[in-house]
Amino acid sequence: IAGITQAPTSQILAAGRRMTLRCTQDMRHNAMYWYRQDLGLGLRLIHYSNTAGTTGKGEVPDGYSVSRANTDDFPLTLASAVPSQTSVYFCASSQGQGKTQYFGPGTRLLVL
Amino acid sequence: AQSVTQPDIHITVSEGASLELRCNYSYGATPYLFWYVQSPGQGLQLLLKYFSGDTLVQGIKGFEAEFKRSQSSFNLRKPSVHWSDAAEYFCAEYTNFGNEKLTFGTGTRLTIIP
Numbered sequence: 001i002a003g004i005t006q007a008p009t010s011q012i013l014a015a016g017r018r019m020t021l022r023c024t025q026d027m028r029h030n031a032m033y034w035y036r037q038d039l040g041l042g043l044r045l046i047h048y049s050n051t052a053g054t055t056g057k058g059e060v061p062d063g064y065s066v067s068r069a070n071t072d073d074f075p076l077t078l079a080s081a082v083p084s085q086t087s088v089y090f091c092a093s094s095q096g097q098g099k100t101q102y103f104g105p106g107t108r109l110l111v112l
Numbered sequence: 113a114q115s116v117t118q119p120d121i122h123i124t125v126s127e128g129a130s131l132e133l134r135c136n137y138s139y140g141a142t143p144y145l146f147w148y149v150q151s152p153g154q155g156l157q158l159l160l161k162y163f164s165g166d167t168l169v170q171g172i173k174g175f176e177a178e179f180k181r182s183q184s185s186f187n188l189r190k191p192s193v194h195w196s197d198a199a200e201y202f203c204a205e206y207t208n209f210g211n212e213k214l215t216f217g218t219g220t221r222l223t224i225i226p
Contacts, residue, residue, distance in 0.1 A: 033213070040121075042202060042216040043156075058213060090155060100146070101214055103156040 023091030135203030
């Protein structure tokens with residue numbers, strides 16, 4: 001089934017721990033994105049990748065890192081989690097500039 | 113700074129009544145605009161988009177939106193809502209200031225009452 005998958009679905013994490021959120025798409029889209037969704041703030045862009053091998057910072061990149069080794073995968077890493085990173089994280093992909101972004105089902109993360 | 117404004121945090125509508133959700137954008141003479149819907153516990157699903165051309169855009173699930181340049185608006189409408197339309201609705205604008213991104217509004221939560 002074509003689309004975007006994210007793992008895990010949800011996670012409870014102790015502060016200070018390292019965590020990688022996984023995102024895989026099978027649509028061969030060039031661009032991929034990570035957003036966080038917080039109540040009253042909508043979705044905010046964390047990091048993006050226009051094509052495999054390149055990444056860039058979004059609005060709220062601090063505390064997060066990404067890599068794009070191939071077209072399909074775009075993992076998001078929290079090197080040392082803090083409670084303010086408690087959020088719902090969405091991965092998205094698009095064919096290119098100005099194109100529609102398609103979203104994964106999200107990962108709900110609670111940092112204690 | 114570029115922004116997308118959804119002035120209504122929460123709207124309650126009776127089933128069968130008409131609906132209009134407001135959205136104002138701040139950037140661009142020819143914006144790329146989107147409406148997404150998010151059901152509880154789910155990801156975002158595209159309802160419709162406007163890139164150019166006809167200013168009245170039809171989407172899925174009976175939704176439509178009208179682009180009005182003079183008002184910098186892109187309001188979402190539906191003539192008769194169904195209980196299944198209860199969800200959160202997000203307006204978004206695409207920009208490319210060296211990096212392409214979607215800027216989202218803060219969302220409008222729609223409640224449907226019998």
